[in-house]
Amino acid sequence: MLVVRRVVEAVVPARLGNGFRWLLASSWATNLSDGIAVAAGPLLVASLTTNPLLVALAALLRWAPQLAFGLWAGLLSDRLDRRRIVLVANAVRVGALGVLFGALVTDRVSVPVVLLTLALLATAEVFVDNTTETLTPMLVRREDLAIANARVLAGVITLNKLAGPALGAVLFAAGRSWPFATNTVLLAAGLLLVSRVSLPPRERESAGQHRDLRGDIGAGFHWAVRHPAVRTLCLTALFFNITYGAAWSILVLYAEARLGLGAVGFGLISTAMAAGGLLATVGYGWLTRRVSLGGIMRAGLIIETLTHLGLAVTTSPWVAAAILFGFGAHAFAWGTTALTIRQRAVPIYFQGRVNSIYGISAYGGLVVGAALGGPLVALLGMTGPFWFAFAGSALLVAVLWRQFGHLAHTEDPTPTPVPAGSATH
Structure with missing residues (x-):
């Protein structure tokens, strides 16, 4: 026991x-x-x-x-x-x-x-x-949101x-x-x-800010657009998922034609990505104690860009598996950090709407990217989507790099709650 x-x-x-x-x-x-x-x-x-x-x-x-x-x-x-x-x-x-x-x-x-x-x-x-x-x-x-989110996302991965x-x-x-x-x-x-x-009482919008449904949704968009950190996260999720979606939408075809893998081999390289994410769950707490959240996100931009380049040039299943292992670790760190930043930055009464805006940005990018994957293969060959993703990601890194200074978010818009069932410190 x-x-x-x-x-x-x-x-x-x-x-x-x-x-x-x-x-x-x-x-x-x-x-x-x-x-x-x-x-x-x-x-x-x-x-x-x-x-x-x-x-x-x-x-x-x-x-x-x-x-x-x-x-x-x-x-x-x-x-x-x-x-x-x-x-x-x-x-x-x-x-x-x-x-x-x-x-x-x-x-x-x-x-x-x-x-x-x-x-x-x-x-x-x-x-x-x-x-x-x-x-x-x-x-x-x-101050414990990073470790809590890491535990939640560890369950998502595993x-x-x-x-x-x-x-x-x-x-x-x-x-x-x-x-x-x-x-x-x-x-x-x-x-x-x-x-x-059992949830504690939560802060709500003031009575003077009560709106109809459309007004409430518009207020969420207005808040997200005006907040530098959240705006940067939503734009990054949208545009990086376009490049990601273009490449990953044809990953199974790439694995067969470029790497010479069958169904089992494709499953194994996909597992390598999940294994990388699992490893990142162990080291994420250590990482956040030594690197700022903005620094983690900037490093992630570089890793994702180099992932597309690596997959574009390699023909080795082992090299591709190693690249995807590293990408899986990055994806976990990125997802955990983005969630933590939003939770720290967004007032409790706006978090549902801002979460949904971020999710729509991410899924919208995936849909657009997936629609581009097939035509890019027809136009440029099997590695075409990965070259597109590399070039697009590199351009986005250059454009968004300075914006990630906003992600070192320190202000706390809502009081830190006392967790149910734990002593105050």
């Missing part, structure tokens, strides 16, 4: 508070469920139809809800009880999966039922993810990106209903765990 307590203390220190521990456990359970669905959903559709449009639609439903509902998710999390939003959205996911599981075991499943379920799951996930990001700064002291899809494929091979039964159990566990979270 003592060993278990020491492990828990090392992973989630008591100073983060019991509320954050419950939230983290819920996040890990639901991220594993989401990772399973990433593999099991398309596999189920492909087992029901060979129509490529329907199979592609299943993949589209993974990211389209963020663009369609991201702003509304942010607005609701700023207006309503955030804990209740997470509970309701997770309950919707449990119910949708329960219906799909019932259809599977009674052999009444169809493509429309599966696609509708995937759409509901992805839409509810938008509300859960956006709102969960606003809960951490309500539960954790400002469970959602690394273990979840592999487990989903294995469970699907054992039986079509198994991954969705597992999903239901995990989401129900996440629902129960987050119900244990």
